[in-house]
Amino acid sequence: xxxxxxxxxxxxxxxxxxxxxxxxxxxxxxxxxxxxxxxxxxxxxxxxxxxxxxxxxxxxxxxxxxxxxxxxxxxxxxxxxxxxxxxxxxxxxxxxxxxxxxxxxxxxxxxxxxxxxxxxxxxxxxxxxxxxxxxxxxxxxxxxxxxxxxxxxxxxxxxxxxxxxxxxxxxxxxxxxxxxxxxxxxxxxxxxxxxxxxxxxxxxxxx
Numbered sequence: 001x002x003x004x005x006x007x008x009x010x011x012x013x014x015x016x017x018x019x020x021x022x023x024x025x026x027x028x029x030x031x032x033x034x035x036x037x038x039x040x041x042x043x044x045x046x047x048x049x050x051x052x053x054x055x056x057x058x059x060x061x062x063x064x065x066x067x068x069x070x071x072x073x074x075x076x077x078x079x080x081x082x083x084x085x086x087x088x089x090x091x092x093x094x095x096x097x098x099x100x101x102x103x104x105x106x107x108x109x110x111x112x113x114x115x116x117x118x119x120x121x122x123x124x125x126x127x128x129x130x131x132x133x134x135x136x137x138x139x140x141x142x143x144x145x146x147x148x149x150x151x152x153x154x155x156x157x158x159x160x161x162x163x164x165x166x167x168x169x170x171x172x173x174x175x176x177x178x179x180x181x182x183x184x185x186x187x188x189x190x191x192x193x194x195x196x197x198x199x200x201x202x203x204x205x206x207x
Contacts, residue, residue, distance in 0.1 A: 008043075013051045014060075016041040021061065021074035030070040064193055066185070094138040101135055104128040 008016070020040045028036060037048040052072060055061040061074040104127060179185040185193075 010051070010054070013041075013043060013047060014055055014058075016043065017048065017051045017055060018060065018074065025073075025075055027071050027073040030072070033072050066193060090138055090142045094135065094142060097131060097135045097138055101128065101131045104131055 017037055020037050024036075024040070033052060034045040034048045037043070037052065038045045041048065043051070052061055055074070056063050056072075061072055063070055063072050065071075180187065
């Protein structure tokens with residue numbers, strides 16, 4: 001007796017849609033995206049529509065409404081930059097928390113020597129403990145981002161991102177001209193609406 005094939009989980013569907021966007025650095029209209037994504041991923045158009053909307057809500061796929069149409073795009077470099085920015089953010093928060101802990105520790109020691117009011121001393125000690133707890137939390141979250149398996153995946157994402165961005169650089173001029181001719185969108189408006197740097201150039205290997 002044959003077993004029924006198990007359907008893809010929401011996360012697996014997201015990965016398929018992300019791969020579609022990353023391997024095809026193109027801006028799609030709402031009329032095009034579902035059919036093209038379905039053709040590439042093997043998912044139904046309804047599944048593609050629901051998954052794309054979920055990725056938009058997650059901030060992974062970008063969308064912009066222009067006229068009566070909504071346009072969608074997602075480049076591999078964008079997601080990678082998000083991860084890098086998160087690591088930088090956590091590292092900075094960890095640094096700031098360490099500095100606060102150091103300052104509060106010095107303050108506590110000073111207060112101990114002055115034998116100040118016990119109630120204020122207790123509040124200061126509680127404040128110090130909260131900072132220590134925050135420090136521990138930041139360390140744990142930063143450790144998750146520094147996980148060797150994740151870093152290996154990030155390296156793979158870099159190669160994919162560089163290839164995708166360089167393909168995007170090749171195609172952007174054609175896309176800009178297409179929107180200019182078909183939708184009468186000026187080049188500077190196109191760049192502004194889609195967050196494109198007019199001075200963009202080819203990316204080299206990330207170090």
